[in-house]
Amino acid sequence: MSTFSEKLKYSSELNKSLLCVGLDPDPSAAAISDMLQFNKAIINATKDIVCAYKPNLAFFDALGTDGLIVLKATIEHIRDVAPNVVVIGDAKRGDIASTNKVHAKAMFDFLGFDAITVNAYAGLQALAPFVEYADRGIFIWCRSSNNDIGVQDVKVVSGDGQISMFLWLANRISDWDRYGNVGIIAGATYPGDIALIRKICPEMPFLVPGVGAQEGELKRALLSGMDRFGRNIIMSSSRGVLYASSSRSDYSELARSKAIEIRNNINSILEDEGKNWGKT
């Protein structure tokens, strides 16, 4: 049984990539109306370019009756054509422990995700039913990518001083990661905050959503969030890749171009830092 960290390391090395493509199937933005065919085309076009896929469950829920069928079939397609790429269920699940136990069953036993995103509002002990799946990854939502973050940014009393809530949470998470399968979510838009969290959690995998096309932003987020080996970070881009074109004739081709562009941008930053991929 490989751990999530091992799987992630393997998929990253295999495709020489820290890029994750977020699967947010949106019929109002996609080039074709069949969302399963759309997902399959995106996956076929990017499967050798990414370390991870991240289906965002809200988008599947919003497809109505077919949503669950499309989600299941999308995950199966990834397993078929890209068996080494990790699949992260972006669901931000989180409730009290008795409900989290049932969520874990749905996410890990039924849907079979390698990792999921969770919300720690009910406290870390309530997340125990998730982390007990020791071979799966649990990404705790720490610092979101939006700017009115409210709860996360309240100043918390800490010793004689005060710190932002998301840093308080990062400290708690760092102390609590008993099975070594916990990771952190920190949005790409605040590289300074990513750096602060990385200091607290030097070894954890980071999931960084909201990676856009701009190279400067990408660079700041990557350098702030990667570990000392230039690894253990999943740079996730959704709409920029999925909806690179709205034409059915070239959307998958342009998704591939966009994914290659981001992957290559990441890799040239890694090279500049002397953290290039091994000759696998």
Add this chain to the structure above:
Amino acid sequence: MSTFSEKLKYSSELNKSLLCVGLDPDPSAAAISDMLQFNKAIINATKDIVCAYKPNLAFFDALGTDGLIVLKATIEHIRDVAPNVVVIGDAKRGDIASTNKVHAKAMFDFLGFDAITVNAYAGLQALAPFVEYADRGIFIWCRSSNNDIGVQDVKVVSGDGQISMFLWLANRISDWDRYGNVGIIAGATYPGDIALIRKICPEMPFLVPGVGAQEGELKRALLSGMDRFGRNIIMSSSRGVLYASSSRSDYSELARSKAIEIRNNINSILEDEGKNWGKT
């Protein structure tokens, strides 16, 4: 178009009840294995006793492929046999605004809930896509029913002093409820905390999960959480009602007895307080 507050008021008055039955279909605890038949039997047995049903979406997700079908059919059954009872989707959804927009579509347009539960970790502005459904209710998870609450209980800097995070959040919610459709979730287990939140939010509907059989606890939670008219509170009980019996011969009958017992306990407390139901 009635607002959620109006619907809740009507359903409460109609059945002279502040009781909500939480629908947590659990094949390992239920008297029969068909979860749709189970839900229907529970609903048939309690439809004149409750003001609300609260399907917990995790339990439906964990049913696998059939979960969504069972959920849809359960909601439809409530609409058929208890058209005035409100249906609250307990999903604790919460993400950045662009994803919340899609969640809202799934919860309100597709599933058709009268109200849902949400998580404010990304800040209140991110919840705008939910509250813009002005005829639906949005219950923000403020104080959970478990005891290691971590995030909620950190001490937040406030003026010269400090307050618990959940009270800071309650204050923010109170200022922010622009459409009058926002409510608060506060677990039954901490009546003292419910009372503190009620002071901050005197007019909002409260959803109080974790209501058990013990009369003392019920009384403290009710007196702490009801508004000055003895209303605007939804006392929710799940397992105590659903799994009152594990025998297929009497589970629905005993669910009804348990629901009547809790409803009557609530009503006698209201009577003692001079807040009895009008002669409708």
